[in-house]
Amino acid sequence: MTRNLIALACIATLALAACSREPAGLSTDTAANEAPAEATQPAAVDVIPTGEGPASTFDQREFAGSFAGTLPCADCPGMDVTLVLEPDGTYRTTHVYQERPDGTWSIDGHWSVESNDSVIRLDPNSKTEEDQLYGIESRERIVMLDADGKKPDSGLDHGLTRQGAQ
Structure with a gap:
């Protein structure tokens, strides 16, 4: 004891x-x-909440800009895409099917960032269009993702590159 x-x-x-x-x-x-x-400590930045919690450090205003590239197309040589992400959280995409006279259309809506600041979600104003996802590879390049948030395994380039000086 x-x-x-x-x-x-x-x-x-x-x-x-x-x-x-x-x-x-x-x-x-x-x-x-x-x-x-x-x-x-990181410098204080003007952060727009992304819905991922109070610890988010993604600066939507800083990342905003214009991205462009040619995406693969099943029945044409390619689709020229321009995506403009505005600092206020709105966006506009323009799609142009190559070698098609009436192959141009635009979509606008709101964009946000999710999945630990690694995925951009484009939420169209039109209820007939589905959300689109883009993975953030760097400040200069984003890549179109499928509905599950995964890169297509086609082996083709699905990326858009930042345009102009920011």
């Missing part, structure tokens, strides 16, 4: 010691070896 009390007292002493503060000398030495807190 005495052994149990001694063991319990030792455990309690260790637990209390682990909860105590660092001595002033140690925290000063440690602080001298670390970078100042403001140097390790």
